[in-house]
Amino acid sequence: MKNTTFRQLRVFTEVARHLSFARAAESLHLTPPAVTMQIKELEDNVGLPLFERSGRKVSLTTAGEYMLVYARKILATLKDAQDAAARLKRVEVGQLTIGMVGTAQYFLPHLIGQFRQEYAGVETRLVLGNHDQLLRMLQGGEVDIAVMGMPPKELATRTEPFAANPLVFVAATDHPLLNIGHPTPSALEPYGFIVRERGSGTRAAMEKFLQNTRLQPRVVMEMSSNEAIKQAVMAGMGLSFLSLHTIGLELQHGLIARLDVEGTPVVRAWNLVHTLSKVLSPAAEAFRYFILERGEGFLAERFGQLMPFATPPAKS
Structure with a gap:
């Protein structure tokens, strides 16, 4: 335990x-x-x-x-x-470098803004990278703490889940698969996929889901930007697999469609990660406690209307 x-x-x-x-x-x-x-x-x-x-x-x-x-x-x-x-208690001061994967950019800056209102003495710096890049930053001491989806296995870290991260298949709003109310994974096979780059946790989660259903995605485009992927999907260039936290505005305005594929959403966790060899500063500990206490509530308020399900999180 x-x-x-x-x-x-x-x-x-x-x-x-x-x-x-x-x-x-x-x-x-x-x-x-x-x-x-x-x-x-x-x-x-x-x-x-x-x-x-x-x-x-x-x-x-x-x-x-x-x-x-x-x-x-x-x-x-x-x-x-x-x-x-x-x-x-005393007021925490100092510098804090936070690493985040690209998908976290849709909510983490807002949480950091709230954190800074309560801890004005802490100077925060935000660094963006994919899963593999953040691992290297953690190992090299370039970031104090990181927010990512897939828990790292390559390093001795303390990994603490703080919120659910649901991942879904998306398509253009006129895609023929939308005529099927609840398509099976095999129904995706004829279509091309627009995917994140290798080293991305989202890419790894998609490949694991499709492998479990014995499907091999036909990759037509690879991009390192969620924004670019969304634009390509909306233009009808292919399907993709993204976190619901990246497509909130597009769903609300009817610009992109979520495919209700059997076995989805794939619910993973958002994690706070730091290396066991690193002693967290008072500023980093304050941030850690803040996210563990406030993170899920913030995401529920901001994205809860997009998540009418209670699927258990997937094993990483």
Whole structure:
């Protein structure tokens, strides 16, 4: 259970209190996929199921009942520590370099803006790169902390999920596949794909999904920019696979269409990542705590209307 987080314990106790994932999500101002993701992460860490699910009915397992006792003790102790820290708290100052993958640019700058309002003494610098580039930056100490989708396996890192990241297939608004209400993955095979460059977490997630369905995408174009991909899709040049967080405006204005392909959305997690060898500065710790506490709520408020589903997050 060494990877268990306080966030997981908070979500667990709230689901146990309501015996409802939906009501817990509402109480915590989260989306149902985020609650599902946190519970699944906790169950994976514990190695046992904590809830029994029968339709909409949810009940604690024996392991869940034991865990609830300890979770409440842990959270009560944490509250005491937070109260003590509040009396000793000082304003964080210093420099903070944050790395982010391209897809995070649609929400992270807004969160950083809110962070800076509360921590005016922190000088923040934002660095953009794909998954592989951010790994090199973390390894080289070029960034203090990174926001990415696919958890890194190549480095010894602390990886903390803070929000759900749903990925979907998209097409032009007049694409013939839209005439099929719920197409199977095999229905995509005749069409060309516009994809992110190799080294991108979005590209890797798409390829894994298609491999699991025994499909090989026919790549007609490769781009390193989500904006360029969206323009190409809207122009009818091919299908693509993108995070819902990148296409909010286009969906709201009817400029791009989401394909309701069987097995999608593929719900992964947004993660905060830093190397275990790096001791975080007070500024970085303040940012880490801020994102873990506020990130999912912000995304739920901004994109929640685009996510009417509760699909469990995919294994990375």
